[in-house]
Amino acid sequence: MINKVVESAMTAVADVRSGSTILVGGFGEAGSPATLLQALIEQGATDLTMVSNNVGYDDYGLAALIARGRVRKMICAFPNYAAGIAFRNRYLAGQIELELVPQGTLVERMRAAGAGLGGFFTPTGAETELSAGKETRVIDGVVQVLERPLKGDYALIRGKVADRWGNLTYWRAQRNFNPIMAMAATTTIAEVSEIVPLGAIDPDVIITPGPFIHRVTVCPRYNPT
Amino acid sequence: MEKRRLTKEEIALCIAREISEGACVNLGIGIPTLVARYLAGEREVMVHSENGIIGMGPPAAPDEVDLDIVDAGKRPVTLVKGAAIIDHATSFALVRGGHLDLAVLGALQVSEHGDIANWRIPGDAVPGVGGAMDLCAGAKRLVVAMTHTDRGGEPKIVAECTYPLTARRKVCTIYTDLAVIDVGPDGLHLREIAPGWTAGELRQLTGAPLHVEEPVPVIALHGGAVS
Secondary structure (H helix, E strand, C coil), X not given: CCCCECCCHHHHHCCCCCCCEEEECCECCECCCHHHHHHHHHHCCCCEEEECCCCCECCECHHHHHHCCCEEEEEECCCCCCCCHHHHHHHHCCCCEEEECCHHHHHHHHHHHHCCCCCEEECCCCCCHHHCCCCEEEECCEEEEXXXXXXXXXXXXXXXXXXXXXXXXXXXXXXXXXXXXXXXXXXXXXXXXXECCCCCCXXXXXXXXXXXXXXXXXXXXXXXX | CCCCCCCHHHHHHHHHHCCCCCCEEEECCCHHHHHHHHCCCCCCCEEEECCCEEEEEEECCHHHCCCCCECCCCCEEEEEEEEEECCHHHHHHHHHCCCCCEEEECCCEEECCCCEECCCCCCCCCCCCCCHHHHHHHCCCEEEECXXXXXXXXXXXXXXXXXXXXXXXXXXEEEXXXXXXXXXXXXXXXXXXXXXXXXXXXHHCCECCEECCCCCCECCCCCCCCC
């Protein structure tokens, strides 16, 4: 019997090793796997490379992990906002590396990894400092930049409803990076609001199918206050 | 005619006028966000948000807040009837793939060639790019909404951008508090000017040559509610 359901967020992240690359879903707090991130803080892995659109808020979730010095490198699109203070402090102190990637390129690099592709050419960032040193080619008259796949050892994602096969649905714009990151990691762990019996999710509404999901656990939406 | 600069709302209104029924548009942060106010009513326009919303509605009232429905600035918003939710890869396929009719963005500088710099302020300790480069590279039409000069009174329309570039040769039209300027293959063309200003005065505040055909039409500020 296939059963990807694990009892807790702590159990779900127990084997994460120091030095791992971890893809973290969400756009701001929408669709962020906040409970898995809290569990990762307790779990203790360090020297991590984290891939996420943002760098967390205040002192919880991804921001708390960064504040505790557990993140070696951040790969993201948008780290500069007031509540990203944990990242800012570490970055200014030279204690964390930043790879800044345009948002569409960030997600497409993970899609390429998940789809088994060796990369892609994109017009995004051509002739800017973010493409400095990268191979370019003129395709159909447009300067395009070679971007390489971005794969995770783990992906931590948030969904709405799952079943024991790992089939997933999402609520509204919680979806964002989550289905793409689910494809792009060796081990994908999903936290969801609800687990339902097999067959209870209409096959037409499943967004991420079971083969992309390795572990799933029920977590209420994490609320820091 | 009273000589004055346009308000941010009036700049937004001017841009809203060029958006046609059925268009799929992305509105950046700042003045571009205000454009949405002037789209309601007569036309059906699909507003795209990078995080996977097509059919984004107005900001959410306190009793409507759903933390999983936010705009590109992470503020709670609403969905209109007909809205669709997509994943991030599909959202940026829409942007890069030529399916976005118009992107309206703010800018630090625009050059006479249509180069745009809007992602990194020199001196900002932490850089951030978000979706700006994707939108500039991919939108079918890119227009900029900004003040004509910076806080120090220096021109933001320049011969060559000195700030880090977001994209080259992409800006089609610049809407400022003083003028509407089209970017052509031969440089900048003054389309309309703010009430009471002359082309000569505008040239003083513009860092690149302007093609001017007199008489220059004054930006019409009636024919749409400006609140």
